[in-house]
Amino acid sequence: GAVVSQHPSWVICKSGTSVKIECRSLDFQATTMFWYRQFPKQSLMLMATSNEGSKATYEQGVEKDKFLINHASLTLSTLTVTSAHPEDSSFYICSAREITQTGELFFGEGSRLTVL
């Protein structure tokens, strides 16, 4: 089955630093990837839709300059949390849809960010 790899799986950083999370589709091409964040015991909140070769589409209330998304190739999207603060601590999950499919999403294992 299709595999999405997310890295790092966990990261601890100091307040004010930037953190980059990578999302790779390992055995398929994905024109579209999605980034979610999840607080403990809560639902996944869609942050943005990442489109290969174009600007990401952000959901309402998500700061574009805070959460930089780059989708440089059909297999890689990155999320950079800039100038991270403790309130950015969360579980970030990416997902991808295969280029030929319009159905299921394949999810990465998530990245737990803790900002001190």
Added chain:
Amino acid sequence: SQQGEEDPQALSIQEGENATMNCSYKTSINNLQWYRQNSGRGLVHLILIRSNEREKHSGRLRVTLDTSKKSSSLLITASRAADTASYFCAPDLTGGGNKLTFGTGTQLKVEL
């Protein structure tokens, strides 16, 4: 904003029993998908049912869809302790730009 709402929020059953979870949504769909999430992990796709289908099976999973009521149900038969997880429905909305949003899920606990 979330498009699917799961019910109940939590469900605790004994191993071997069946577990039923429900999902309601608000607008027309292309399909509806069910996902599972183990604690601290990513989501795993379970099953997709298209808008013109009424029932679908996959192993111990049975999904129904009633587009007139805008609702779906997920039945897990002969549950196992390993089925303990959160379950989410995700309606793929018509004109929704192929993005999926999730509700708060049903937290299923299967006890030995």
